[in-house]
Amino acid sequence: MSTASPLTQPGDARRWHRIRTIENPWVRNGMIVLAAAYLVWSTATLEINWIRVGEGFPRAANMILRMLPPDFSRWSLLFKGTLESVQMAVAASFVGMLLAVPVGICGASNLVPRPVYLAARTFIILSRTFHEIIVAIFFVKIFGFGPLAGVLTLIVASTSFISKMLAEDIENMPPGQLEAIRATGASFAQLLVYCVSPQALPRYLGVSIYRLDANIRHSTVVGIVGAGGIGQVLAASFSRYDYDFSLAILLTIISLVFFGEFFSNWVRNQLR
Amino acid sequence: MLTISGLSKVYPTGTHALKNVSFTVKEPQVVTIIGPSGAGKSTLIRCINRLVEPTAGTITLDGIDITALNRRDLRKVRRRMGMIFQEYNLVERLTVMENLLSGRLGYVGFWRTYRRAFPAGDVAAAFTLLERVGLSGYESTRADALSGGERQRVGISRALMQQPNLLLVDEPTASLDPKTSRQIMRILVELAHERGTPALVNMHDVGLAQSFADRIIGLRGGEIVFDGPASHVTADVLTEIYGEEDWSTTIRKVEDEKGTPDTPRPERQDRLTRDTPV
Numbered sequence: 105m106s107t108a109s110p111l112t113q114p115g116d117a118r119r120w121h122r123i124r125t126i127e128n129p130w131v132r133n134g135m136i137v138l139a140a141a142y143l144v145w146s147t148a149t150l151e152i153n154w155i156r157v158g159e160g161f162p163r164a165a166n167m168i169l170r171m172l173p174p175d176f177s178r179w180s181l182l183f184k185g186t187l188e189s190v191q192m193a194v195a196a197s198f199v200g201m202l203l204a205v206p207v208g209i210c211g212a213s214n215l216v217p218r219p220v221y222l223a224a225r226t227f228i229i230l231s232r233t234f235h236e237i238i239v240a241i242f243f244v245k246i247f248g249f250g251p252l253a254g255v256l257t258l259i260v261a262s263t264s265f266i267s268k269m270l271a272e273d274i275e276n277m278p279p280g281q282l283e284a285i286r287a288t289g290a291s292f293a294q295l296l297v298y299c300v301s302p303q304a305l306p307r308y309l310g311v312s313i314y315r316l317d318a319n320i321r322h323s324t325v326v327g328i329v330g331a332g333g334i335g336q337v338l339a340a341s342f343s344r345y346d347y348d349f350s351l352a353i354l355l356t357i358i359s360l361v362f363f364g365e366f367f368s369n370w371v372r373n374q375l376r
Numbered sequence: 377m378l379t380i381s382g383l384s385k386v387y388p389t390g391t392h393a394l395k396n397v398s399f400t401v402k403e404p405q406v407v408t409i410i411g412p413s414g415a416g417k418s419t420l421i422r423c424i425n426r427l428v429e430p431t432a433g434t435i436t437l438d439g440i441d442i443t444a445l446n447r448r449d450l451r452k453v454r455r456r457m458g459m460i461f462q463e464y465n466l467v468e469r470l471t472v473m474e475n476l477l478s479g480r481l482g483y484v485g486f487w488r489t490y491r492r493a494f495p496a497g498d499v500a501a502a503f504t505l506l507e508r509v510g511l512s513g514y515e516s517t518r519a520d521a522l523s524g525g526e527r528q529r530v531g532i533s534r535a536l537m538q539q540p541n542l543l544l545v546d547e548p549t550a551s552l553d554p555k556t557s558r559q560i561m562r563i564l565v566e567l568a569h570e571r572g573t574p575a576l577v578n579m580h581d582v583g584l585a586q587s588f589a590d591r592i593i594g595l596r597g598g599e600i601v602f603d604g605p606a607s608h609v610t611a612d613v614l615t616e617i618y619g620e621e622d623w624s625t626t627i628r629k630v631e632d633e634k635g636t637p638d639t640p641r642p643e644r645q646d647r648l649t650r651d652t653p654v
Contacts, residue, residue, distance in 0.1 A: 280465035289455035289482030302469040
């Protein structure tokens with residue numbers, strides 16, 4: 105059965121087998137069978153109407169035909185929506201950047217006492233819990249339709265994102281530098297501007313620029329629930345079956361996001 | 377003058393790092409502290425400026441009881457103690473000049489710190505020190521572009537910028553090659569003597585400690601087991617500190633001390649490497 109190995113004497117009976125995560129073969133294979141059974145059962149009970157799926161393809165073809173050619177005739181509406189999206193993204197990124205500094209510092213366990221750290225981290229986790237769309241619906245209910253709800257949504261998202269990144273960056277600083285500056289008799293504020301800031305600044309700026317790019321993408325999405333910007337125009341055009349205008353909006357969003365990503369990459373390359 | 381009496385430190389993990397340590401440094405002398413890893417050398421140094429909080433005992437520097445100070449007064453007394461580290465601990469993205477000037481942070485306010493507006497006298501003193509340690513022309517080089525030996529020169533200069541009454545030095549040469557180690561120790565000891573500043577230096581290289589120290593303190597398991605002049609360190613003393621070993625090759629009086637002049641000036645090649653972006 106076993107082939108003779110040139111490395112050892114014949115008759116050396118010591119054997120080795122690999123260690124499995126689950127040693128018992130009955131348990132191991134049983135779990136695989138159970139997982140497969142669950143997959144079959146869950147697909148079977150989803151009640152997918154295959155006839156309706158079949159009807160969908162001609163509808164899609166029809167929709168695409170009605171989209172062509174894209175209709176840019178309402179360019180002023182298009183321009184206004186795009187501008188609003190960009191303004192929302194820029195404003196939210198800027199406010200988020202500023203708010204993220206205190207939150208991020210308070211979220212760094214190597215700088216602040218435990219209770220402050222826990223409070224900041226709880227804030228960050230809570231504001232990251234819900235997807236932008238849910239937060240946007242919430243703000244639309246409070247402040248009504250329009251860009252204010254969108255900006256507030258993006259501010260919440262930007263603050264929590266940038267502050268989380270900043271806090272983690274500060275926590276990863278070599279402890280010796282902090283120790284050395286403390287040992288000179290520097291105050292906490294001096295420690296921040298003379299040691300933490302120079303070490304964390306490049307990445308903080310990079311993350312903020314990345315967030316600006318992300319905000320441009322998200323600003324087009326939050327509009328769909330009525331929070332202003334180009335997304336709101338898009339949602340309206342779909343509901344009026346103005347598919348040719350929808351395509352024009354989609355093309356604009358694609359070029360906007362493309363430009364945003366290009367800009368963000370360019371700036372982050374310059375920062376290196 | 378530094379007086380330590382009955383100093384003990386128990387870490388939250390239960391480790392008894394220091395047990396009833398007492399000694400006095402009366403005159404400006406270089407005291408090296410030797411002992412095996414985990415003997416409490418780093419803890420001892422860090423208790424003196426309270427980067428580590430002592431569990432019991434008192435530490436007095438020039439009549440001030442450091443262990444009793446509140447945060448504000450602690451910052452004042454930290455200004456008078458320069459610290460030098462094994463890993464240099466420079467702020468990597470700041471220039472050499474900014475790193476030196478960080479030794480003056482205890483004396484300037486927040487906005488001056490923010491604008492890097494240090495008093496002209498501080499800047500002039502920094503230039504003088506850079507010349508003294510052989511780093512003239514390096515003031516605008518970023519710390520992360522320096523070699524190990526150069527970084528430690530900056531580390532020493534930063535500590536001396538504080539005009540300290542005491543130098544706390546934690547394994548200054550443990551990350552350096554043997555030749556650079558000697559150069560760094562020579563600079564450190566010369567400057568300490570020139571300025572009349574006592575220095576406590578943790579070391580694990582016994583030979584190096586012997587050649588540069590005025591006095592040696594041996595720590596074992598958090599207790600002082602030897603305290604005396606460097607010349608009194610014998611094989612028996614080392615056995616007492618570290619345990620049984622053949623010490624005949626370790627104990628040596630270094631004879632080539634006066635031989636090589638101290639020329640830390642960088643070679644041409646070094647400069648070229650420094651100028652390429654990292």
